[in-house]
Amino acid sequence: MSDIDDGLHTPVDAARGIGTPPVDALRAAGTPGPPVGGPAFDSDHPPRADLVSDCVHCGFCLTTCPTYVLWGEEMDSPRGRIHLIGQGLSGEPLSDSMVTHFDRCLGCMACVTACPSGVRYDRLIEDTRAQVERRHPRTARERALRTAIFALFPYPKRLRLLRGPLRAYQMSGLQRLVARSGLLQRLAPTLATLDSLAPRLRGVPRPPARVRARGARRAVVGMLTGCVQSAFFPDVNSATVRVLAAEGCEVLIPPGQGCCGALSVHNGRRAEAQRFARKLIDTFERCGMDYFVVNAAGCGSSLKEYGELLADDPVYAERAAAFTAKVRDLSELLAELGPVAPRHPLPLTVAYHDACHLAHAQGVRAQPRALLRGIPGVELRAIADPEICCGSAGVWNVLNPVPAAELGDRKAKAVLATGADLLVTANPGCLMQVAAAVRRRGGSIALAHTVHVLDASIRNLGPAALLDRD
Numbered sequence: 402m403s404d405i406d407d408g409l410h411t412p413v414d415a416a417r418g419i420g421t422p423p424v425d426a427l428r429a430a431g432t433p434g435p436p437v438g439g440p441a442f443d444s445d446h447p448p449r450a451d452l453v454s455d456c457v458h459c460g461f462c463l464t465t466c467p468t469y470v471l472w473g474e475e476m477d478s479p480r481g482r483i484h485l486i487g488q489g490l491s492g493e494p495l496s497d498s499m500v501t502h503f504d505r506c507l508g509c510m511a512c513v514t515a516c517p518s519g520v521r522y523d524r525l526i527e528d529t530r531a532q533v534e535r536r537h538p539r540t541a542r543e544r545a546l547r548t549a550i551f552a553l554f555p556y557p558k559r560l561r562l563l564r565g566p567l568r569a570y571q572m573s574g575l576q577r578l579v580a581r582s583g584l585l586q587r588l589a590p591t592l593a594t595l596d597s598l599a600p601r602l603r604g605v606p607r608p609p610a611r612v613r614a615r616g617a618r619r620a621v622v623g624m625l626t627g628c629v630q631s632a633f634f635p636d637v638n639s640a641t642v643r644v645l646a647a648e649g650c651e652v653l654i655p656p657g658q659g660c661c662g663a664l665s666v667h668n669g670r671r672a673e674a675q676r677f678a679r680k681l682i683d684t685f686e687r688c689g690m691d692y693f694v695v696n697a698a699g700c701g702s703s704l705k706e707y708g709e710l711l712a713d714d715p716v717y718a719e720r721a722a723a724f725t726a727k728v729r730d731l732s733e734l735l736a737e738l739g740p741v742a743p744r745h746p747l748p749l750t751v752a753y754h755d756a757c758h759l760a761h762a763q764g765v766r767a768q769p770r771a772l773l774r775g776i777p778g779v780e781l782r783a784i785a786d787p788e789i790c791c792g793s794a795g796v797w798n799v800l801n802p803v804p805a806a807e808l809g810d811r812k813a814k815a816v817l818a819t820g821a822d823l824l825v826t827a828n829p830g831c832l833m834q835v836a837a838a839v840r841r842r843g844g845s846i847a848l849a850h851t852v853h854v855l856d857a858s859i860r861n862l863g864p865a866a867l868l869d870r871d
C-alpha cells in the first residue's frame with residue numbers, strides 16, 4: 402500500500418497555509434528520502450505500540466482538538482493520528498498524507514487532558530515527529546524556513562540583535578504603514594505573520610546574576626530567562642525576579658544559559674534538544690539551587706521531561722532526573738511557598754487564559770487562578786472553550802499561518818466577549834498570538850503575564866500600571 406486512504410484531500414493544501422508536497426515530486430527533484438515502500442519508522446525510538454493500543458477509539462478527545470474543531474476530519478483528530486501511527490507501526494510507509502496530518506497537530510495536548518483512558522499522545526507524537534524529521538524529505542522552501550527558524554529562535558543572543566532594528570521599525574511608523582498596505586501579506590505571508598506577532602518592545606535592563614531575598618530567605622531558586630522571553634518580554638523576567646525576591650527567594654540567573662530545547666523537542670529535533678538540555682543542566686547544577694523556576698509554559702513542559710529526553714545518556718540520565726525534580730512553573734512555586742509579601746488592591750476584571758503547555762502538559766490550572774484571586778479587588782472571568790488552543794503552539798503559527806490566524810481569531814472573540822479589563826496568561830507565544838488576533842479584530846484589551854499582576858499588587862502600582870500596557 403502506498404498511501405493512507407483517508408479520502409480527504411491532496412497532501413498540499415495551499416489555501417489553508419499547510420501541507421507537504423508529494424514524496425515522488427521531491428525525489429524527482431533530487432531530495433533524499435526513506436526507501437520507497439519502506440516502513441514508516443526505524444528502530445531509533447519509534448512510537449510505542451503499547452501506547453497506541455491504549456486508545457479505545459471512544460472519541461472523547463475530538464471536540465478538544467483544535468484541528469478537528471477547524472476541519473471536522475477524522476485524520477486531523479487525535480484518534481485519527483493515533484490510527485495513522487498504528488498503521489506506520491504495522492509496516493505502512495511514511496506517506497505524504499500521514500506527514501501532513503502529523504504536521505497539522507499543534508502539540509497542544511488538550512487530547513491528553515480529555516482522554517479518559519490516559520493515552521500518552523504526547524509521547525506518541527513526540528516520537529513520531531522525530532522520525533518524520535529524520536526520514537521524511539521536505540521541499541527546499543520548507544527546509545529553508547525550518548533552518549531559518551531553528552537558527553534564530555533558540556538563540557537569545559541572535560534574537561536580541563533583532564531588538565534594535567525591530568524597535569526602529571515600530572517607532573518609525575513603518576510597521577503601521579506596511580500593515581495597512583497589505584503588501585507583506587501578499588508577497589511573504591510568513592514574514593507578515595512574524596510582523597503581526599512582534600510585540601511592542603520595552604527597554605528593560607537585564608537582571609543581575611544573583612538577587613538576594615527580601616527578608617528571611619526561604620529558598621534558593623535558579624531562573625530560566627528563556628529565548629523569546631528574554632529578547633521580547635524582558636519585563637516578564639524582571640517582574641519574576643522582583644516577585645520571587647519579595648516572596649523570600651534568592652534568585653540565581655547565570656548569564657549565557659541558552660535555550661531549554663522546548664522548540665526543538667516539540668518539532669522532532671531531539672538531538673538538538675538534548676544538546677540544549679545538557680548545557681542547561683551543566684550551567685545550573687553548580688548553583689546549589691532548591692528549585693528551578695520557569696515563567697514560560699512551553700519551556701516548563703519540556704524541562705519537566707528532561708528525565709525522559711536524556712534517559713539513554715549514561716552521563717546525564719541521573720542528573721537530568723534530579724534536575725527535573727526541581728523544576729517548577731512560577732505559579733506552582735509561589736503556591737507551594739505561600740505568600741509572605743503583602744498584596745495591595747487592584748480593582749480589575751481579569752480573563753485568565755490557560756496556556757496549553759501549562760494547563761494540559763503540566764496540569765497547572767489552579768495555582769495561577771489562586772494567586773490572582775489572592776489579590777484584593779481582582780475578579781476573574783472565565784473564557785469560553787478554554788481547552789481550545791489559541792493557535793500559537795511554539796512555531797506552529799509561523800509554519801501554518803492561515804489556520805493559526807483562524808484559531809487566534811476564535812480565541813480573541815472569546816476573550817473580548819468576557820468584557821474583562823485585562824487578559825492574563827503565562828506564555829509569551831500566547832501573549833503575541835492573542836494580541837495580534839485582538840488587533841486584527843479591531844478590539845482592545847490590555848495583556849499581561851500572571852507575574853505582572855502579582856508584581857503590580859506587591860509594589861502597589863495600581864491598575865493603571867497594567868491597563869496602560871499594550
Ligand code: SF4
Pocket residue numbers: 465466467468469478479482505506507508509510511512513522
Ligand atoms: S495535541 Fe492538540 S492538535 Fe494535536 S491531536 Fe492533540 S488536541 Fe489535536
Ligand code: SF4
Pocket residue numbers: 455456457458459460461462463479480483512515516517518519520
Ligand atoms: S479520548 Fe483517548 S481513548 Fe478516546 S479516542 Fe481519544 S485518545 Fe483514544
